[in-house]
Amino acid sequence: MEFPDLPVRPVLGEVTSALTGHGTSVLVAPPGTGKTTLVPLALAEAGLRVVVAEPRRLATRAAAARMADLLGERVGQRVGYSVRGERKRNRDTVVEVVTSGLLVRRLQADPELAGVDVVVLDECHERHLDADLLLALLLDAREGLRPDLGVLATSATVAAERVADLLGEAPVLHAHARTHPxxxxxxxxxxxxxxxxxxxxxxxxxxxxxxxxxxxxxxxxxxxxxxxxxxxxxxxxxxxxxxxxxxxxxxxxxxxxxxxxxxxxxxxxxxxxxxxxxxxxxxxxxxxxxxxxxxxxxxxxxxxxxxxxxxxxxxxxxxxxxxxxxxxxxxxxxxxxxxxxxxxxEIRVAELTRLALELACWGTPDGSALSWWDPPPSGALAAGREVLRGLGALDDSGGVTDRGRRMAELGLHPRLARALLDGADSVGGQLAAEVVALLDDDGLTGETDVISALSRLRGGGPGTKRWREAVRRLSSQVTGTPRQDGDESLVVALAQPERLARRRGAGSSTYLMASGTAVELPAGSGLRDSEWLAVAIADRSPGRSAGLVRLAAPADEELARRAAPALLSTEDEIAWVDGDVRAARVERLGAITLTTRPLQDPDPARVREALLEGLRAESLELLRWDDDSRRLRQRLAFLHRALGDPWPAADDASLLAAADQWLEPELSHARRRADLRLPAGEALRRLLPWSQAGRLDELAPDRIEVPTGSRIRVDYSAEQPALPVKLQEVFGWRTAPRIADGAVPVVLHLLSPAGRPAAVTGDLASFWENGYPQVRAELRGRYPKHPWPEDPTVAAPTRGTNRRR
The missing domain is CATH 3.40.50.300 (P-loop containing nucleotide triphosphate hydrolases)
Structure with missing residues (x-):
């Protein structure tokens, strides 16, 4: 045939030669050059049977129609097309245009692609998920069963080096468009x-x-x-x-x-x-x-x-x-x-459940045996396999089950395939197909309510023809009980059991899904009176914590239990909740609480753990601390800092970690917050090392006797122990006392006769020589009745004035 004078025409011979000589090739040509229509026709004219994979159904039909028009024929003769649910081709068809997803299914059924000489991957630069998977599967097929299968990748951009490498250092050809500014x-x-x-x-x-x-x-x-x-x-x-x-x-x-x-x-x-x-x-x-x-x-x-x-x-x-x-x-x-x-x-950011099923059907569940343009992210692929296990599509080893193959053959997302198969058994094939056809076509409705959307479609509203064609195709693939009206919501829930949702509070438009995610109904939705929803479609805008419901059906608890038995769980929950121990038997559907009943005789070990959780959450102040117990804790902390083992640490983290040592047996008998008001000091003494317990008062004395005979309480609240004492009471001391076997000097907080701070020192000898003269000069006029000797190291200590020594 005589090809139109389009920019790709000069390289048609090179493309054919590259494929017949090398087996693979890459053609870079901008939109409008004729690559989608002229290249397949040129290959067919050379005697090759060609399949063209397009990323979209609309492009599939349009490309076939344009090529048939160039041949002066109707679509379905030498040029045909196939999309899901529609096929126009016959035995004379030499160029067939198909969607990438459909060709993946065909390749799964026939890895040799019998009767095909060349596959053209059109617009591969768009990086659609099905197209990337198709490329990986074709490369695997060429590696084994069909080394003679030609593969031509076309791209509208110059970023073709990677795909050329994947195709085995394939020659890269260019066609340049004649464009205007x-x-x-x-x-x-x-x-x-x-x-x-x-x-x-x-x-x-x-x-x-x-x-x-x-x-x-x-x-x-x-x-x-x-x-x-x-x-x-x-x-x-x-x-x-x-x-x-x-x-x-x-x-x-x-x-x-x-x-x-x-x-x-x-x-x-x-x-x-x-x-x-x-x-x-x-x-x-x-x-x-x-x-x-x-x-x-x-x-x-x-x-x-x-x-x-x-x-x-x-x-x-x-x-x-x-x-x-x-x-x-x-x-x-x-x-x-x-x-x-x-x-x-798309493979980097999309949900990969469907891809995971195709890989399992191909025999490489993790995709590691394939050569990828970009490999699927392991986390997203693992999440997809987990969904498939829950749907019964994969066995425990990751292999595809018979049910999984049946789901893949339907050409639906695995969740929708599950809804169609199980829904047909529960509500009838016709009704299941009606709901699934709606869920599979996000362009059918702008409504939020599945029930009203189906009512409109059944009555002949916009999109009815397309919907009915999908219903007819889907219902022909399943059998089931006769149609049962009123169970549309069950089919929705079978597709997305994790999206069953319950209202968070009376009058609220926010719902909690079984997955644990919050979603909101849009303003004006007719579903706002529903306590339960079976959510079909929900998304989340950046910056919002809750998702927005786009399509859902009213539900109830009975339906939720029926649709998602695998999400039901009952367990005894004993935990610290809202400031006290809560012991209850809780039944849940995923993250949704269904019933809560108090436990009369909870497990003591778990109650003990809950009480410890409360102590961690609200601190050790839940115990009963008096002045003596707080001082004991400070003294233990000091000895741990000064001497280390065997003296225990007394900070919150250490005491909580050792709670089973010092809070027993009190903790084992406690059942609620009030029971934690036990004497902390009495319990704390259980941490004293038995070999050193008798030396506590010697190493960290509670009080120290000063020269007047007064026994002054040591302050252990700071890093260094301190002794607050009136200056006149330490006359005669030449050095400050030392504790912890002499390892730590006590810091003296020397007070005026009125009990106000006069000086702080840990080196008393230096203070008498250098600091005392200044303190004496400042205070003797203010307190003339008190002694201020020139040499305090030989003066008699006193508690009172000059008259009362």
Whole structure:
């Protein structure tokens, strides 16, 4: 055939030669060069049977339609396609376009890919999870069963070196697009302004300032719907949505140039895989919706993130295909430099339960036997395998079970596969299929309530045709009891048992899920009267501790018990709670408390541990401390500092660690907080080393006799022991006393006759010589009735005045 004069045409022969000669190759070609359509046709013309793997269903259909049109045929003849639930091909088909996920399933069923000569991995730079897995499986198949299988990876970016290495030092070919200059304009949001109004302003500017159609990039169907509403007054322009959940006719309409000017509101599907004709202006919201997992909170799903610089450049390039164009970027110009260079590969950030099941089916549960562009994170993969074990898809050794293979064959996420299989047995295949079809298609409803969404779909609301086709496909794959109305919530709970949730308090819009994560209902939700919820979809915005419920069904405790028996547990809980010992038999569903009954005869050992927990939480002050017991503790602490072993440490941590030595037997008989008011000093004496206990008063005397005969109490509260004594009472002492077998001098706090501090010294001889003269000079006039001898070392000590010695 005569190929159109597109930029990829000059390298078609090189691509064919590279594949027939080397077996693998990489083609780098920007969007619009014709790589998706001309390359497979050229390979087929060379006698090869080709399968093209596309990352999205919309691109799959569009690529097949474009190639069939070039051949002057209908889709399903020499060019066909297959997506989940739909296939158009026959025995004469030589080029088949499929989604990456579907080709993974086909490869699992037939690792040799019989009848296929070349697999084209289109747009591999987008790094979708299914595409990365498909590449790893194809490399493994080439290594063993099909060394003759050709693999061509195409990319819109120049970052092709890594995939070329994976493909065995594959030759890298380049096709260069003929593009026109694209001017960049920034439409910055006003303070606090949402995405949709900014985009709407930019669209109106593009329509007034540029010719041709306007292609708008938005993160999802919800934003597309809201922007469409804000453009309702544009009577002379066709506003068309473009995303993967639309009916085929609407998708096709957006991909054809019309008689009037068009504003095409698209998701990321229009970045590279599709060509939207007639575009001279691009409006870029700067946002994309990507898979994310919050493993700590048990939330996974789609998150809205800023695009990378590479994606922003790719989106802008759509404006320069047919002539000079302009891109309106809906963020401040100074923020552009802060964008990440490239998008994060989905395998690094997504929930990996489905990937874990595919790896188990391939025979390498941890994926270690495969060659990866980026290997799956071990933690996320292990979490996925744990979910699969709970679903019965894996055995204890990590191998796939028959049930697991059946779940994989359904082409659903394993949780939804479980809901379909078990739901069919419980409520009937039809009803289970209806619920699962809704849960599997996040574009079907903007409602929070599963029941009302299903009612609308059953009545013929928007999306009904697509939903009914999915229901028909799913129900044909299962058998079960006849349909039972009113059990929709059970199917939701079977898919996400960890997301069963109970209201936190009367009138509250916050619920606690069985996983332990808090979620909130949005304002105005019709589910606010429900005590229990079966949550299907919940996500969390950055900076918020609680998730937000996007889709849920009303539930009750009976349903929760029925749907999640594996999460039910009953245990005796004896712990320190709210300032006292609580001993209760508690039944829970995951993190949700169902019943609590007091224990009449709790285990004494566990009560003792709870009391120790209380002491750790609220300190040893729970015991009864009088002055004598506090001083005993200080004296023990001093001896430990001064002499070490065998004298025990007396800080909180050490005393708590040794509680079983000094708090027995009192602790073993205690049952509650009040029982801890035991005499601390009496108990503390059990820590005295038996060999040294008799020397306590000798080594750390409670009182020291001074020259007047007074017995003054030693202060052990500071690091150094201190003796507060009136100066006149130590006349005649030449040196300060020493304790702890003479190892530690007592610091003298010398007081005035009125008991006020006059001097502090640990070297009394030095004080008499150097400090005393100054103290004498300052105080003798203030206290003339008290003796102030010139030489206190030979003076008689006294407690009183000159008249009373």
């Amino acid at each position: 694209v001017r960049v304009e920034h439409v910055a949001p006003h303070r606090g302004e949402r995405t949709e109004p900014v985009v709407s302003r930019a669209i109106r500017a593009a329509l007034s300032e540029q010719d041709g159609d306007v292609l708008v990039f938005l993160p999802g169907a919800g934003e597309i719907r809201r922007v469409t509403e804000q453009l309702a007054d544009l009577s002379e322009v066709d506003v068309l949505p473009l995303h993967g959940r639309l009916p085929h006719a609407q998708q096709d309409s957006a991909l054809r140039q019309g008689e009037r000017r068009r504003v095409v509101l698209a998701t990321a599907v229009a970045e590279s895989s599709l060509t939207v004709p007639g575009v001279r202006a691009v409006v870029d919201s700067g946002l994309a919706r990507v898979s994310r997992v919050d493993t700590r909170r048990g939330l996974s799903g789609l998150a809205t993130v800023r695009v990378s610089a590479a994606v922003a450049e790719q989106r802008a390039g759509r404006a320069g295909r047919q002539g000079p164009g302009v891109v309106y970027r809906c963020w401040p110009e100074h923020e552009h430099s802060t964008l990440p260079a490239y998008p994060e590969p």
